[in-house]
Amino acid sequence: MPQPAGSTSVEPAPFSGRVHVLGAGPVGLLLTALLQSTDGVSVRLYEKRREYSRTRMVQLASFLVADSIDAYCHDHIDDESVVAIFDPQELSELLAFRRSIPPDLMDLLRDWTLGFCPLKAIERSLSDLIDARATSVERTTAVVTAQDAMAMLEPGDALIDCTGSKSVLRDHLAPGAGGVDDGGNTLKIRLEYALVVTFLYGQRYDCNEYCKYLKNADNPHYKFIPMVNRTHYDGSVSHVTGIVNISAEDYEAMPSQFDGAWLRGNFPRVTESMDRFINKVKEETHGELLGDLEIVRIPLDLYRARHATSREWRTSGQSDHPFARSPVFLAGDSAIGSPYFQSISLGFECAMYLAGLLARRDVPMRDLLDRYELYMYKQWLRVYMRSKMIKHNKDLFESIDEPLALLEKLHIY
Numbered sequence: 001m002p003q004p005a006g007s008t009s010v011e012p013a014p015f016s017g018r019v020h021v022l023g024a025g026p027v028g029l030l031l032t033a034l035l036q037s038t039d040g041v042s043v044r045l046y047e048k049r050r051e052y053s054r055t056r057m058v059q060l061a062s063f064l065v066a067d068s069i070d071a072y073c074h075d076h077i078d079d080e081s082v083v084a085i086f087d088p089q090e091l092s093e094l095l096a097f098r099r100s101i102p103p104d105l106m107d108l109l110r111d112w113t114l115g116f117c118p119l120k121a122i123e124r125s126l127s128d129l130i131d132a133r134a135t136s137v138e139r140t141t142a143v144v145t146a147q148d149a150m151a152m153l154e155p156g157d158a159l160i161d162c163t164g165s166k167s168v169l170r171d172h173l174a175p176g177a178g179g180v181d182d183g184g185n186t187l188k189i190r191l192e193y194a195l196v197v198t199f200l201y202g203q204r205y206d207c208n209e210y211c212k213y214l215k216n217a218d219n220p221h222y223k224f225i226p227m228v229n230r231t232h233y234d235g236s237v238s239h240v241t242g243i244v245n246i247s248a249e250d251y252e253a254m255p256s257q258f259d260g261a262w263l264r265g266n267f268p269r270v271t272e273s274m275d276r277f278i279n280k281v282k283e284e285t286h287g288e289l290l291g292d293l294e295i296v297r298i299p300l301d302l303y304r305a306r307h308a309t310s311r312e313w314r315t316s317g318q319s320d321h322p323f324a325r326s327p328v329f330l331a332g333d334s335a336i337g338s339p340y341f342q343s344i345s346l347g348f349e350c351a352m353y354l355a356g357l358l359a360r361r362d363v364p365m366r367d368l369l370d371r372y373e374l375y376m377y378k379q380w381l382r383v384y385m386r387s388k389m390i391k392h393n394k395d396l397f398e399s400i401d402e403p404l405a406l407l408e409k410l411h412i413y
C-alpha cells in the first residue's frame with residue numbers, strides 16, 4: 001500500500017558514476033564534456049538530431065570564464081543581485097570549479113565569450129571535443145521518451161535532462177502535482193511577444209544606448225531594439241540581432257519564421273520601422289544590408305521547474321517509482337528559461353555547478369539533490385530579477401517620447 005506523502009524518505013542507491021545525459025544541445029554537450037573528464041564518471045549521451053544546423057548567433061557571458069569574484073560579479077545589470085543572492089563561500093566554490101576545467105574546454109569557452117558565433121559552431125566544437133578525447137562517451141541517436149528514460153535507469157545511475165524548453169522530464173518530477181499534461185512542475189511568466197530580427201550589414205556597425213534611441217527617434221511603435229554593444233563585426237560583415245515588441249494579435253497572425261519580404265507584404269508598419277532604423281545606420285556608416293532580414297516570432301517567457309530534481313519522489317510514498325530510487329536533475333532550458341539572449345550562459349553556469357556536485361563522491365546523494373535545488377532557486381531569483389529589469393527598461397524605452405505614457409510606467413512607491 002502506498003505510504004502517505006512525507007512519511008518516509010527513500011534513500012537513493014549510492015551513485016555508481018554512470019550518468020545518462022538526455023539531449024546533446026549546448027548544455028547537454030557541455031555537461032558531457034565536463035563529466036567525461038571527471039574521475040569515476042561514465043556518460044551515456046542521447047540525442048535525437050543527426051546534425052547541428054542551428055544558425056542563430058549567440059554570445060556567452062564573461063562570468064562563465066571569470067577568474068575572480070570581482071570579475072564574476074561584474075555586470076552592468078545585476079552585479080549587486082549576485083552579491084545579494086550568493087554567499088562568498090558559494091562564489092569561491094564556483095570559481096574553484098572553473099579553475100579545474102580542462103584547458104581544451106576552457107579555451108573554447110573563452111573564445112565564445114569574446115564575440116558572437118553560430119549556435120551550431122558551439123554544438124559542433126563541443127561534440128568534436130567529446131569524440132576526440134581518450135575517454136569515450138557512449139552516444140545514442142534516438143528520440144527518448146519519459147518512459148524510455150525511466151526504463152534505462154539502473155540502481156546507482158543518475159539521469160540529467162538537457163532536452164531544452166520542451167523538456168521530456170520536467171513535468172514528471174512533481175509527483176501528483178497537477179499532472180504531466182498540465183505542466184504541473186512548470187512556473188511560467190509570459191513577459192511579452194517579440195520578433196527576433198537578424199540581419200547582416202556590409203560595414204562595421206557598433207551600437208550603443210544612444211544610437212539605440214536616436215535610430216528609433218522617428219519610430220513611434222515597433223521600435224527595433226538591437227543588442228547593445230553586442231553587434232559582432234567579423235572583419236567584413238556586422239551581425240546585428242535585436243527585438244521588436246509585438247502584440248498577441250500580431251503574434252497569432254504571423255508564421256513562426258519568415259523574411260523581410262514577407263514582413264513587407266503583411267506588416268508594413270513593422271517594415272517601415274526597420275527601414276528607418278537601417279537607413280540611419282547606412283547614413284552613418286555608408287554600408288549596405290547584405291541579403292534579407294531573418295525573423296523569428298517568439299513568446300518571451302520566463303519559466304522555471306518548481307522542482308529541478310527528483311527529490312520530491314523520495315518522500316512521495318511511491319518507493320518503487322524509478323525517480324524515487326535514482327536521482328534526476330534538470331539542466332539548461334529544461335530547468336530554467338529566460339528571454340533576452342541570456343539562456344545559454346545560464347544553462348552553462350548550472351551545468352558547471354552540477355558537474356562539480358557529481359564529482360563530489362563524498363557527499364550523500366540526498367545532499368547533492370538539496371544543494372542543486374537551492375542553487376537552481378538562487379539562479380532563478382537572479383534571472384527573474386534581471387529579466388524584469390530588462391523588460392521594465394524596455395517598457396520605458398517604448399514610451400520615451402511620450403511623457404504621460406512614461407509616467408504611467410514609473411511605479412515609484
Ligand SMILES: Cc1cc2nc3c(=O)[nH]c(=O)nc-3n(C[C@H](O)[C@H](O)[C@H](O)COP(=O)(O)OP(=O)(O)OC[C@H]3O[C@@H](n4cnc5c(N)ncnc54)[C@H](O)[C@@H]3O)c2cc1C
Pocket residue numbers: 022023024025026027028046047048049056057058059119142143144145162163164165168196296298331332333334341342343344345347
Ligand atoms: C531565436 C532565438 C535566439 C536565441 N538567442 C540566444 C542568444 O543570443 N544567447 C543565448 O544565450 N541564448 C539564446 N537563445 C536561447 C538558446 O538557444 C537556448 O537557451 C539554448 O539553446 C538552450 O540550450 P539547451 O542545451 O538547454 O537546450 P536546446 O538547445 O533546446 O537543446 C536540447 C537538445 O535536446 C534534444 N532533444 C530534445 N528532446 C529530445 C528527446 N526526446 N530525445 C532526444 N533528444 C532530445 C534536442 O534535439 C536538442 O539537441 C535563443 C533562442 C532563440 C529561440
